[in-house]
Amino acid sequence: MSTAKISLRGVHKAFGANSVLNGIDMDIAEGTVVSLIGPSGSGKSTLLRCINLLEPIDDGEILLDGIDISLPGFDANPVRRRIGMVFQNFNLFPHMSVEDNITLSPVRTLGVNKSLARAKAVELLERFGLADKVNAFPDQLSGGQQQRVAIIRALAIEPEVLLLDEITSSLDPELVGEVLDVVRELKTSGMTLVLATHEMGFARDISDLVCVLYSGHIIEQGLPSQVFSAPQSERAQQFLERIIRAGRL
Amino acid sequence: MGTITGRRAAYERARKRRSTVVATVSSLAVVTAIVVLVPKMPRWDRVHESFFNGERFAHSLPRLLDAFVLDIKIFAWSMPAIVVLALLVAITRNSRSAALFPLRILTIAYTDIMRGVPIILWIYLIGFGVPGLGIERPWNSPLIWGSVALVLTYASYIAEVFRAGIESVHESQRAAARSLGLSSWQTMRHVVLPQAIRRVIPPLMNDMVSLQKDVALVSLIGPIEILRQAGIDKSKFANFTPYIAAAAIFLLITIPLTRTTDWLIERERRRTTGTRIS
Ligand SMILES: Nc1ncnc2c1ncn2[C@@H]1O[C@H](COP(=O)(O)OP(=O)(O)OP(=O)(O)O)[C@@H](O)[C@H]1O
Numbered sequence: 001m002s003t004a005k006i007s008l009r010g011v012h013k014a015f016g017a018n019s020v021l022n023g024i025d026m027d028i029a030e031g032t033v034v035s036l037i038g039p040s041g042s043g044k045s046t047l048l049r050c051i052n053l054l055e056p057i058d059d060g061e062i063l064l065d066g067i068d069i070s071l072p073g074f075d076a077n078p079v080r081r082r083i084g085m086v087f088q089n090f091n092l093f094p095h096m097s098v099e100d101n102i103t104l105s106p107v108r109t110l111g112v113n114k115s116l117a118r119a120k121a122v123e124l125l126e127r128f129g130l131a132d133k134v135n136a137f138p139d140q141l142s143g144g145q146q147q148r149v150a151i152i153r154a155l156a157i158e159p160e161v162l163l164l165d166e167i168t169s170s171l172d173p174e175l176v177g178e179v180l181d182v183v184r185e186l187k188t189s190g191m192t193l194v195l196a197t198h199e200m201g202f203a204r205d206i207s208d209l210v211c212v213l214y215s216g217h218i219i220e221q222g223l224p225s226q227v228f229s230a231p232q233s234e235r236a237q238q239f240l241e242r243i244i245r246a247g248r249l
Numbered sequence: 250m251g252t253i254t255g256r257r258a259a260y261e262r263a264r265k266r267r268s269t270v271v272a273t274v275s276s277l278a279v280v281t282a283i284v285v286l287v288p289k290m291p292r293w294d295r296v297h298e299s300f301f302n303g304e305r306f307a308h309s310l311p312r313l314l315d316a317f318v319l320d321i322k323i324f325a326w327s328m329p330a331i332v333v334l335a336l337l338v339a340i341t342r343n344s345r346s347a348a349l350f351p352l353r354i355l356t357i358a359y360t361d362i363m364r365g366v367p368i369i370l371w372i373y374l375i376g377f378g379v380p381g382l383g384i385e386r387p388w389n390s391p392l393i394w395g396s397v398a399l400v401l402t403y404a405s406y407i408a409e410v411f412r413a414g415i416e417s418v419h420e421s422q423r424a425a426a427r428s429l430g431l432s433s434w435q436t437m438r439h440v441v442l443p444q445a446i447r448r449v450i451p452p453l454m455n456d457m458v459s460l461q462k463d464v465a466l467v468s469l470i471g472p473i474e475i476l477r478q479a480g481i482d483k484s485k486f487a488n489f490t491p492y493i494a495a496a497a498i499f500l501l502i503t504i505p506l507t508r509t510t511d512w513l514i515e516r517e518r519r520r521t522t523g524t525r526i527s
């Protein structure tokens with residue numbers, strides 16, 4: 001009996017001979033914020049892509065409200081409307097205005113009528129301080145604004161969970177804050193969030209659960225206070241020491 | 250503050266004026282050289298008489314224009330068919346569905362075979378061959394089968410153009426679309442194709458200009474379109490001026506076509522980016 005929104009059970013994933021996820025077990029409770037940290041190449045993005053069913057897994061289960069969504073042949077499209085995802089970059093569709101980016105999925109996949117979808121888009125843009133950008137095109141926005149629009153676009157289909165994959169790592173430092181503010185606001189609104197991040201200070205402040213990934217294993221998971229100040233495993237200690245030495249915490 | 254901005258604006262204006270003057274003077278120099286030098290060539294008189302005969306030009310022009318209507322018709326029905334067929338082939342070749350595997354093989358064979366043989370040969374083979382099977386009138390017209398040959402060959406070239414465009418759209422665009430719950434067809438239709446087509450419009454328009462000219466090849470199997478009409482007039486009066494008139498008529502269509510494309514591309518670029526690096 002599990003009360004988790006999403007549960008991973010023994011998830012394995014390999015690309016050819018390169019085995020990237022080696023038995024991931026994880027529970028993501030509803031309304032919590034879970035951070036995935038770990039060195040580059042440890043499998044954070046792959047894990048998020050597997051949860052979003054963008055990559056088929058080789059073994060294990062991914063349960064959404066207790067139902068295994070990872071079974072081959074399971075219709076992925078409705079699942080993806082319940083689990084939104086924002087990527088590091090190249091998120092927005094450059095040939096569409098901000099409004100069309102946001103309304104595309106509601107109109108095409110949920111059958112929402114265009115004017116209703118538009119009203120909703122404007123409302124979300126207002127909430128995140130982008131009301132004047134409705135008609136702008138992605139190339140006319142700053143990187144930070146683009147990422148905020150990408151988050152809004154994911155929110156427009158009212159997902160139950162949002163996966164954020166290093167959404168600030170391609171941004172100039174002064175633009176990171178505005179994007180993180182959006183994430184804080186989402187936490188306040190009770191959204192279930194899973195984020196892969198290199199922003200350690202932010203992960204410590206916002207997370208309910210921190211998971212440290214290393215070569216496709218979760219080598220440490222727990223409350224941020226515990227993981228960041230008293231990691232149990234040696235590898236996690238080394239990883240965090242490197243981070244601290246680099247001045248990123 | 251104010252004076253610096255003023256000075257900068259004045260400098261920009263002066264720079265613009267100077268480049269306009271340079272461009273005008275150099276163009277005039279080239280045109281004058283051609284107009285003055287070419288008539289000085291030793292046999293210009295004879296070329297002038299047999300290629301630029303005003304009387305023959307005036308006589309042929311209306312008849313050529315009449316014949317040109319057929320070229321336009323062939324172009325007008327072939328072009329949409331080419332675009333649709335090319336898109337279908339490109340999408341099929343790019344699809345990742347296992348069920349379409351046999352179709353994918355078929356499209357690969359189709360593009361390889363059509364592109365590997367000169368268009369003229371296809372026009373002869375299909376234009377004479379198919380009606381030769383004994384199809385009833387009006388379906389045995391060389392006009393129809395000549396057009397079919399054009400469509401099949403051009404679609405195979407243009408399918409490759411579309412395919413290059415589709416493949417140039419970054420994989421993460423598909424991921425972003427799929428993560429929003431769009432199906433693979435919706436992703437293709439709303440996210441990949443619009444970007445792919447925008448990117449290939451310049452090569453596509455090149456092919457359209459070629460098509461506009463290659464339409465004349467259909468005359469090889471009978472229909473009297475502009476090139477054949479020019480040939481008839483040339484033989485009748487032993488004068489090449491009708492060819493010059495035909496060339497002028499082609500330019501009348503192809504130049505606006507290319508100019509319009511450039512303008513469309515520029516407008517689209519301005520709409521989506523707003524800035525321009527000079
Ligand atoms: N589509 C793919 N094909 C082959 N190998 C892949 C693919 N995607 C990821 N990998 C490999 O999987 C491993 C984990 O990559 P992943 O992107 O998940 O790491 P990450 O933890 O997100 O790293 P980073 O912090 O740099 O984003 C890497 O070795 C990578 O080369």
Ligand SMILES: [Mg+2]
Pocket residue numbers: 044045046165166196
């Ligand atoms: Mg990553």
